[in-house]
Amino acid sequence: METLFSEMQGALVVMPSGRLDTNTAPEAEKMLVDRIKGGMNQVVIDFTKTDYISSAGLRVILKAAKLLKGSSGKIALCNANAQIFEVLELSGFLTLLTHSDNLETALGIVGNPA
Amino acid sequence: MTFRTILNAAFPPFSEARRTKPREMLFSVAEKPGIGTTFTVSLQHTLIVLTMVVYTVIIGKEIGLTDAALRGFVALEIVVMGLTTLLQSLPTRFGSGHLIVHTPSVISMAAFIAVANSFGIGAAAGGILLSGVVVIFFSGLLPRFRSLFPVEVIGILLVLLGLTLVEGGVQRFTGLHEGSFDTPTLLTASVTLGVIIAFSVWSPGRLRVFAVLAGVIAGMIVAYLSGLFGASQMAVVSSEPAFAFPLGNYQIPAPTLIIAAALPQLLIEVISAVDSIGTAVTIDKIDDARWTRPDMQMVGRTITAHGAGLVLNGLTGTPPLGTSSANLGLVAVTGVASRIVGTATGIMLVVLAFLPQVSAFITTIPRPVIGALIVYTAGYLMVVGMELILSRLLNSRRQFMVGLGITVGVSLMVMPELATGVPGHLKPILGSALIMGVVTAAVLNQIFRIGISQTARIELSGYSAAHDAAEFLEDRGAAWGARRDVISRAGITVGEVLEVLHNEHMVEGTVNLQATFDEYRLMLLLDYRGKAFKFAGDQTLDLAAFLEGDEDEDDLALDAAMSQMSGALIQNLADKVSSSSQKERAGLRMEFSH
Incomplete structure (x- = not known):
């Protein structure tokens, strides 16, 4: 599993590839937290290449969301497949975080001023 | 045996099925x-x-x-x-x-x-x-x-x-x-x-x-x-x-x-x-x-x-x-x-x-x-x-069943001369694309069921246990012709269970997974040496409250929150969950409606 990081329209785009679970989440979390603490306060998590997410993966998102809240940043999700979407829905993440069907919309959400 | 008993047995009374009206x-x-x-x-x-x-x-x-x-x-x-x-x-x-x-x-x-x-x-x-x-x-x-x-x-x-x-x-x-x-x-x-x-x-x-x-x-x-x-x-x-x-x-x-x-x-x-x-x-x-x-x-x-x-x-x-x-x-x-x-x-x-x-x-x-x-x-x-065909997982057996059934049917449509030698009164059967295609698929379905057990087992351990479980369920699901969304959900649930067992040190050694399938449900039984799951009544995590909490809350608080979330996920993804323990062994039973 490899998590790709890129910058688009001033936001950090995080694209986990494959499984985001207890084996792969710690490394992804560390890299994401480092970038947020380094000043990136607009984050989009793009699940296009993500096949599976467990609570360990949700932990990464929750940690990032908490850090960004403290720095008045924003986070959005996009392109989750049906199974990942169901996990996000059942875990209550979609009541707090916005999910969209494409990256452009997600970038627009985090790019708008609070 | 009364007339009504015979009537009810031969022609069960009408019952209104529960349904959810589609939006359209x-x-x-x-x-x-x-x-x-x-x-x-x-x-x-x-x-x-x-x-x-x-x-x-x-x-x-x-x-x-x-x-x-x-x-x-x-x-x-x-x-x-x-x-x-x-x-x-x-x-x-x-x-x-x-x-x-x-x-x-x-x-x-x-x-x-x-x-x-x-x-x-x-x-x-x-x-x-x-x-x-x-x-x-x-x-x-x-x-x-x-x-x-x-x-x-x-x-x-x-x-x-x-x-x-x-x-x-x-x-x-x-x-x-x-x-x-x-x-x-x-x-x-x-x-x-x-x-x-x-x-x-x-x-x-x-x-x-x-x-x-x-x-x-x-x-x-x-x-x-x-x-x-x-x-x-x-x-x-x-x-x-x-x-x-x-x-x-x-x-x-x-x-x-x-x-x-x-x-x-x-x-x-x-x-x-x-x-x-x-x-x-x-x-x-x-x-x-x-x-x-x-x-x-x-x-x-x-x-x-x-x-x-x-x-x-x-x-x-x-x-x-x-x-x-x-x-x-x-x-x-x-x-x-x-x-x-x-x-x-x-x-x-x-x-x-x-x-x-x-x-x-x-x-x-x-x-x-x-x-x-x-x-x-x-x-x-x-x-x-x-849509009906693709709603089920396909393996090579089922691919042949679907492919050959449609091929036989279509061949009679485009080459009606295939039935030229058929006696006149049998032509409506043997010359019918619809009938021959369906009969071919139905017969192949029965033949290909030979050797397929409706129960399968796997022993899971180590780094790739969750991944192995998901692959196992995909493979069996294809053999059974199970719905892909049910198999996916079951795979996520088992993966979640295995992560909890590992992260919270609840298991010693391997976990045995048994999957049983019929057309109405998928039953998963996990058996392992260790502690049983304990599900609290309301496992829902208050995410909003967590995010509003003290910024300096350490990772232990986050871990506790995720543990609670895991339990909620397992209970919500499966249609029925129950845990058990006997002496040193514990079990988890999960049922998924099909």
């Missing part, structure tokens, strides 16, 4: 539209099914009936269509309770003609009467043999059904003759189909009920303007009396039983009952957003009504009826599946049988208009069939 449906089966909507939609159903009476006219002419007797023959057929549709629609133990309309059966047409011409109409009637009795008997047993007709086989049936409609529909749509299209025909059909689509896609919900009617009216106008419909057709209508008893000059034959004649018809009618299963499943699927599996009780009742219709056909000496796929398409287009409409359609048909001028006018609907309706229905059925 305006009226579900048990709902009651207003009088206006009921009349309009019933009229559309009646108009569509009456256009199929042309097959009865063709049969009547092929067996040598004159105009006067032919009218009675056709009118009696319409009476039987109405009564069977009425029986089918009413919520009794002898009908589905759904809006299923009965129409002259194209599948049965050739056999009826062959038997009537070889042995007399009485022999044909006797064969159909016997078939009706057998089909009614078969309907009670059918729910016990659901494995004969898994979803993929029904999907293949619908795909082939749609494909069989293509030639007739496109022929009527284009007016193709010696390589050239007929422009007025093409224009009429295109306008008809275009108006149906426009009303279905862009009109507000309520106007959708007028889609087919609007298309037919628009098509009739274009047909009139282009000379395809006019004075000569109206002269045929006006020559008929305004009111007449349906019998006319047709002499109803006494049904006679000639085994050589009855057996081929019996086989065809039993297979035609398979067509009814597809119709019943399709309308059930159309009207339930959470459809997961066929309601076999309802399917059984559908076949009972189908058989009763055949008995009426036998007693009246009229060609066998089947269930109308064109009317199914109308249910989807209009969004109205109410049984009230089915009842009204049945009554309307019976009344119309007494008005020969009306039925004469309806049967003069121009061919391109009919062609447009058939083309639309063909496309719809093919898509529904494909």
Whole structure:
């Protein structure tokens, strides 16, 4: 599993590839937290290449969301497949975080001023 | 054993299935539209099914009936269509309770003609009467043999059904003759189909009920303007009396039983009952957003009504009826599946049988208009069939079953000469793309079930346990033909369980996973040495409160929150969860509805 990081329209785009679970989440979390603490306060998590997410993966998102809240940043999700979407829905993440069907919309959400 | 006990065993009482109305449906089966909507939609159903009476006219002419007797023959057929549709629609133990309309059966047409011409109409009637009795008997047993007709086989049936409609529909749509299209025909059909689509896609919900009617009216106008419909057709209508008893000059034959004649018809009618299963499943699927599996009780009742219709056909000496796929398409287009409409359609048909001028006018609907309706229905059925097939995981066995079933069916469509050497009375079976495709798939399904155990086990451990579990379930799910969404959900749930067991040090050594599948549920049993899961009542994590909390909360608080979330996820993803422990071993049982 490899998590790709890129910058688009001033936001950090995080694209986990494959499984985001207890084996792969710690490394992804560390890299994401480092970038947020380094000043990136607009984050989009793009699940296009993500096949599976467990609570360990949700932990990464929750940690990032908490850090960004403290720095008045924003986070959005996009392109989750049906199974990942169901996990996000059942875990209550979609009541707090916005999910969209494409990256452009997600970038627009985090790019708008609070 | 009382009569009621026997009756309930043979014909279980009607029960209303729980269903979730899809967003695109305006009226579900048990709902009651207003009088206006009921009349309009019933009229559309009646108009569509009456256009199929042309097959009865063709049969009547092929067996040598004159105009006067032919009218009675056709009118009696319409009476039987109405009564069977009425029986089918009413919520009794002898009908589905759904809006299923009965129409002259194209599948049965050739056999009826062959038997009537070889042995007399009485022999044909006797064969159909016997078939009706057998089909009614078969309907009670059918729910016990659901494995004969898994979803993929029904999907293949619908795909082939749609494909069989293509030639007739496109022929009527284009007016193709010696390589050239007929422009007025093409224009009429295109306008008809275009108006149906426009009303279905862009009109507000309520106007959708007028889609087919609007298309037919628009098509009739274009047909009139282009000379395809006019004075000569109206002269045929006006020559008929305004009111007449349906019998006319047709002499109803006494049904006679000639085994050589009855057996081929019996086989065809039993297979035609398979067509009814597809119709019943399709309308059930159309009207339930959470459809997961066929309601076999309802399917059984559908076949009972189908058989009763055949008995009426036998007693009246009229060609066998089947269930109308064109009317199914109308249910989807209009969004109205109410049984009230089915009842009204049945009554309307019976009344119309007494008005020969009306039925004469309806049967003069121009061919391109009919062609447009058939083309639309063909496309719809093919898509529904494909959806059914692809709703299940496919492995190599099932790929062959689906692929070969469709190949056999299509090969008979494009190469009818394959059946050249088949005896005439068997041609409707062995030369039928629909029947041979479905039979091929059903037989292969049974053969490929050999060696497939419905229970499988795996031992999980180490770094890749969750991944291995997911792959194991995918592999078994494909062998069982399970729904892919259920298998995916089960894989996520097991993965979550394994992560918790590992992260919270609840397990020592390996975890044994046993998966058991039948058409109704997937059962997962995990057995391991260690501590049992403890599920609290309300496992929901208050995410908003967590995010509002102290920024400096350490990772332990986050871990505690995620542990709570894991429990909630497991309980929500599985339909039932229970844990157990005995001495040093613990177990977790999870059930997923299928």
